Amino acid sequence: MSFTFTDDQRQLADSIARFLADKYGFEQRNKIRKGDGGWSREIWAEFAALGWLALPIAEEHGGLGGTTVDLALMMEQFGKALVVEPFVATIVLGAEIVAKADPARAAEILPQVAAGEHLLAFAHSEPNSRYDLPRVSTMATQGDEGWILDGHKAVVLHGDSADTLIVSARTGGRDDERDGITLFLVPGDAEGLTKKTYPTIDGMRGADLEFDGVRVGPDAVLGEMGHALDIVEGVADRACVALAAEGVGAMQATVDLTTDYLKTRTQFGKPLGSFQVLQHRAVDMLSETRFAHALCYRTAGLMDTVGGVERARAASIIKAEIGRAGKMVGEEAVQLHGGMGMTDEMAVGHYFKRLRLIDVTFGNAGHHLSRIVGMA
Numbered sequence: 001m002s003f004t005f006t007d008d009q010r011q012l013a014d015s016i017a018r019f020l021a022d023k024y025g026f027e028q029r030n031k032i033r034k035g036d037g038g039w040s041r042e043i044w045a046e047f048a049a050l051g052w053l054a055l056p057i058a059e060e061h062g063g064l065g066g067t068t069v070d071l072a073l074m075m076e077q078f079g080k081a082l083v084v085e086p087f088v089a090t091i092v093l094g095a096e097i098v099a100k101a102d103p104a105r106a107a108e109i110l111p112q113v114a115a116g117e118h119l120l121a122f123a124h125s126e127p128n129s130r131y132d133l134p135r136v137s138t139m140a141t142q143g144d145e146g147w148i149l150d151g152h153k154a155v156v157l158h159g160d161s162a163d164t165l166i167v168s169a170r171t172g173g174r175d176d177e178r179d180g181i182t183l184f185l186v187p188g189d190a191e192g193l194t195k196k197t198y199p200t201i202d203g204m205r206g207a208d209l210e211f212d213g214v215r216v217g218p219d220a221v222l223g224e225m226g227h228a229l230d231i232v233e234g235v236a237d238r239a240c241v242a243l244a245a246e247g248v249g250a251m252q253a254t255v256d257l258t259t260d261y262l263k264t265r266t267q268f269g270k271p272l273g274s275f276q277v278l279q280h281r282a283v284d285m286l287s288e289t290r291f292a293h294a295l296c297y298r299t300a301g302l303m304d305t306v307g308g309v310e311r312a313r314a315a316s317i318i319k320a321e322i323g324r325a326g327k328m329v330g331e332e333a334v335q336l337h338g339g340m341g342m343t344d345e346m347a348v349g350h351y352f353k354r355l356r357l358i359d360v361t362f363g364n365a366g367h368h369l370s371r372i373v374g375m376a
Contacts, residue, residue: 005073013073019050020081026347029082033203037161039085047085048116057095062111068238068303072245072296079249082350084203086119086158092242093157094120096235097166101183101223109164121162121188123153123209124232131363133232135176138211140169140184146217147184149192152210157361159207160197162188167211171226178229183222190214202357203350236362237315238303244296244322247358251289251329254351258282258333261348278336285332288325295321313375316368323365326355 005013023043032040047053056071057063071092078087095113098120099106112118129135138151149169159165165186173180186193192214197207223231259282262273272278299318303311330352334341342349359365 005069009070009073012070013077015050016052016074016077017080019046020077020083024081024083026082026350029084029203033084033199038199038203038205039158039161044085045116047087048114053087053091053116054114056091057110057114058099058106061099061106062114068241068300069297071242072300075242075245076249076252076296079246079251079354080253082203082250082253082347082354084205086121086161086205088239088242089121089156089158089162090119092239093122093235094162094164094166096238097122097183097231098222100231100234101228105185105222118164119158119162119188121156121159121165121207122235123156123159123165123167123186125154125156126152127154129154131367132176133236134178134181134229136168136170136181137175138167138169140171140182142171143215146215147220149184149186149211149214149216152208154208155200155206156209158205159209160195160205164188165193165209166222168228168232173226180226181228181232182225183228183231184216184220185222186211186214186216186220190216200357202354204357233312234307237311240315240319240362240368241296241300241303243358243361244292244318245300247322247326247355248289248293248296250351250354250358251285251292251326254329254333254348254355255282255285255289257348257351258285258336261337272336281332281336285329288329292318292322292325309375313372316363316371316375319363320365320368320372323359323368326359327365330355 051064052074054063055066055074059065090113095110098109109118113120126137138149138153140147140149149167151169153167165188167184167186168181169184170180171182192212194210194212195207197205200206262278262282263271265272295318299314302314306314333348334352337346337348340346
C-alpha cells in the first residue's frame with residue numbers, strides 16, 4: 001500500500017512542522033491549554049494569516065480549495081504537536097456543514113471563518129444518542145417569529161467559545177428516524193442557552209449545552225428542512241479521516257519519544273534499547289504506525305471521489321484501525337516508560353490520552369467494526 005504526495009503537499013507539511021516546532025513545543029502547548037479558554041487566539045490568528053484555516057474551504061467561499069489529503073497532512077502535523085485550538089470544531093465540522101448545507105449562507109459565513117474572525121461548533125450528540133447519528137431528541141417548534149429550541153447537547157467540541165453553534169433539532173419524526181432533522185444557526189450567547197464547560201482529559205475543551213426555549217428567527221434554518229442527516233453523515237465520515245490523520249501524527253510522535261527513551265534510559269548498566277525484547281516491542285509500535293499512515297492517506301484520497309456506502313465503509317475502516325492501533329501504540333509507550341509515562345510532566349501520557357479521545361469521537365473502533373459488518 002503506497003501513496004505519493006505532490007511537491008506542494010510536501011512543502012505544506014514541512015512548513016506546518018517548522019511552525020509548530022518553533023511555536024508549539026510541549027511546554028508552550030501546556031502553557032496554552034492551562035490558560036484562559038484552553039487555547040490561544042494569538043496562535044489562531046497566525047493559523048489564519050498562514051492560510052491554514054482557509055485550506056479546506058472552497059475558493060468561491062474565500063478558501064483555498066484544498067483536498068481531503070491536504071487536510072490530512074495538516075491534521076497529521078497537528079497530531080504530532082497536540083494542537084488544542086478549535087480546528088476540528090470550526091473548520092473540519094462547522095465550515096464543512098455550512099458549505100454542504102447552504103451555499104448562500106456559506107458565501108456569507110465562510111470568508112469570516114477563513115480569516116479567523118468567526119468560530120463555529122457543531123452541537124449534535126446528546127446524552128442518550130451515543131454514536132447513533134439519527135438519534136436526535138432536541139426539538140424545534142415553530143413560533144410566531146421563527147423557531148423555539150428545547151433540548152440538551154453533550155460534549156460539544158469547543159462549544160464554549162463558538163460565535164455560532166450549528167444545532168441539529170427535530171422538526172418532525174421520531175427520535176431515531178432519518179427524516180425530520182433540521183440544522184439551525186444559533187448565536188453562542190443566545191438567551192435561554194446554558195453552557196457547562198470543561199477541559200477534556202486530552203487537554204481539549206468541551207461543553208454540555210441546555211436549550212430552554214431558545215428563540216431564533218426563520219433565517220436560522222441552515223439547509224433543507226427535515227433532511228439534514230445525509231449532510232451530517234457525510235461530514236462525520238470526513239471528520240473520521242481527519243481525526244485518523246491526527247492520530248497517525250500522535251502515534252508517530254509517541255514512537256519517536258519511546259525510542260529516544262529506550263536509547264537514553266539505562267538499566268543494569270545498559271541502555272534499555274539494548275534488550276532485544278524491548279526492541280521488538282518498539283518495532284511493533286512502528287509497524288502499526290506505518291500501516292495506519294498508509295491506510296489513512298489511501299482513505300483520504302478516496303473521500304473526494306466516492307460517496308454513499310463506499311465513502312462510509314472507507315471512513316469506518318480507517319477509524320476502526322486508528323482506534324485499535326492507537327490504543328496499542330499508546331499502551332506500549334506508557335508501559336515502556338514505566339510509571340513516569342502517565343505523569344503530567346511526560347509528553348507520552350498526553351499523546352496516549354489524545355489517542356484514546358480520538359478513538360471515541362464519532363464512534364470507537366467497536367462501533368465502526370459493527371458499522372462495516374452492517375454494510376456488508
